[in-house]
Amino acid sequence: MRQSGILLHMSSLPSPYGIGTLGKAAYRFVDFLKEAGQSCWQMLPINPTGYGDSPYQALSTFAGNHYLIDLELLAKEGLLQPEEMQEQEWGENPAKVDFSLLYRHRLPLLYKAFLRFDGHNDPRYREFTEKQKWWLEDFAVFMALKKEHHQAPWTDWEDGVRLRKPDAMEACRERLQDQIEFHFFLQYTFYKQWEELHRYAREQGISLIGDVPIYVPMDSADVWASPDHFQLDANRMPVIIAGCPPDAFSAVGQRWGNPIYDWERMKQDGFDWWISRLRVAAHFFDRVRIDHFRGIESYWAIPSEEETAVKGEWRKGPGMDLINAIRQNLPETRFIAEDLGFLTPEVIQMQEQSGFPGMKVLQFAFDSREAGNYLPFTYSPNTVCYTGTHDNETLLQWQQMISEENLRYAMEYLQLEDAEKLPKAMICCGMASVSDLFVAQMQDYLGLGADARMNKPSTLNSQNWTWRVQEEQLSPALADGIRRMTKLYGR
Numbered sequence: 001m002r003q004s005g006i007l008l009h010m011s012s013l014p015s016p017y018g019i020g021t022l023g024k025a026a027y028r029f030v031d032f033l034k035e036a037g038q039s040c041w042q043m044l045p046i047n048p049t050g051y052g053d054s055p056y057q058a059l060s061t062f063a064g065n066h067y068l069i070d071l072e073l074l075a076k077e078g079l080l081q082p083e084e085m086q087e088q089e090w091g092e093n094p095a096k097v098d099f100s101l102l103y104r105h106r107l108p109l110l111y112k113a114f115l116r117f118d119g120h121n122d123p124r125y126r127e128f129t130e131k132q133k134w135w136l137e138d139f140a141v142f143m144a145l146k147k148e149h150h151q152a153p154w155t156d157w158e159d160g161v162r163l164r165k166p167d168a169m170e171a172c173r174e175r176l177q178d179q180i181e182f183h184f185f186l187q188y189t190f191y192k193q194w195e196e197l198h199r200y201a202r203e204q205g206i207s208l209i210g211d212v213p214i215y216v217p218m219d220s221a222d223v224w225a226s227p228d229h230f231q232l233d234a235n236r237m238p239v240i241i242a243g244c245p246p247d248a249f250s251a252v253g254q255r256w257g258n259p260i261y262d263w264e265r266m267k268q269d270g271f272d273w274w275i276s277r278l279r280v281a282a283h284f285f286d287r288v289r290i291d292h293f294r295g296i297e298s299y300w301a302i303p304s305e306e307e308t309a310v311k312g313e314w315r316k317g318p319g320m321d322l323i324n325a326i327r328q329n330l331p332e333t334r335f336i337a338e339d340l341g342f343l344t345p346e347v348i349q350m351q352e353q354s355g356f357p358g359m360k361v362l363q364f365a366f367d368s369r370e371a372g373n374y375l376p377f378t379y380s381p382n383t384v385c386y387t388g389t390h391d392n393e394t395l396l397q398w399q400q401m402i403s404e405e406n407l408r409y410a411m412e413y414l415q416l417e418d419a420e421k422l423p424k425a426m427i428c429c430g431m432a433s434v435s436d437l438f439v440a441q442m443q444d445y446l447g448l449g450a451d452a453r454m455n456k457p458s459t460l461n462s463q464n465w466t467w468r469v470q471e472e473q474l475s476p477a478l479a480d481g482i483r484r485m486t487k488l489y490g491r
Helices: 024-035 071-076 082-086 099-116 123-131 133-148 166-175 177-203 221-225 263-268 272-284 320-329 345-354 395-401 404-413 419-432 476-488
Strands: 003-007 040-042 207-212 240-244 254-259 287-290 298-303 313-316 334-337 358-361 383-386 437-441
Touching: 024 040, 024 177, 024 476, 040 437, 071 082, 071 099, 082 099, 099 177, 123 133, 123 177, 133 166, 133 177, 133 221, 133 272, 166 177, 177 207, 207 272, 263 272, 272 287, 272 320, 320 345, 334 345, 334 358, 395 419, 404 419, 419 437, 419 476
Parallel strands: 003 040, 003 437, 040 207, 207 287, 287 334, 358 383, 383 437
Antiparallel strands: 240 254, 240 298, 298 313
């Protein structure tokens, strides 16, 4: 089936409370997608973010982001008062998320809701905490300890809790019981609100596509609770860290800093941690994109003491051993392989053997620095075509920044005489491609420029992850135009 969808992160939805949430704006966007003839809503990772606010550097791979909990739904349950939500400052610019204000105000407000919540008399809450105990307890203790240590990374904690010694852990569970139960409540609320939205999306014929980063950050409940799954030294510090080698886009490569899995150790139990991780993702989403898929075949290992990625080396990953375990344990789950970057014959073979559709990015098709071939006439049906991802420029920004040589080539390929028509022509090109699924960023349908870019890789700045759509931009006229285009190209 030929399908199409829109990439828009949950945080980018309109809301009077500083950030997009699981409330009425999310339901309205599902309605917009249906009116626009779309089949899919793709978003970024939905896990709780840490320093830098990146969805790809989450505090837990299993938990939901409490920023996305809808306050108005809590008010309907009697857990918040309208004036409590309105008296807080959420930011002056409704088109941007102000994460500093969210950091200061969101948790104290949610704590008020927690104090009014009677979990003892809520059977759904008791069932949730028991069913999710296998990850929830470690995460809640981790978050409570983070608060106690003024958000310092767990590697800076005292040895008792840093090394999870039994006596110290028992003492902190007693000492921090209130905060631990608070995070139980937050996760219960997130899961409940998510499941209700997911049910509504399915009823409207809209599939949700999620994103799973291949790595987790060092300062996460995942590494703290399961250090044996990572290549750490005796002091639980990383021996090697993840990144990308130097290329045409960066002379020093990318030093991500994430610890790398101990793949041999994971293989011994059939990659149980990974299967659990993807099973949770499959609960949230109808289709799951595995970020940096090529890292499963081989990964760029950088000595942890190095300040750049230059002195890294390629090492073999689990390859088809992990893929086969995923297919065996999650046979009904549909995946997308983010197979961008430096692709060797081995990576291409692994992606083909997996059966997971790979990605084609149209912006790369007309970039002379890009080694891969992303020209549309080379596509096969078992692919997902994107105009660009969250890491790319918006189409308008790309059209304004592209070199004269690449611009001429793109216009000749698309048979254009007016460069200003290039962004729309790119969307039409993706719609017309043979790829089974085509996805465009919401910013590109709106014709927005550099100020609406979602992320600039390898940078830490105040614009990353902050863009938000305005309610009036999701107009019936826009939905009608997208629907007509979608029908025209048989999606």
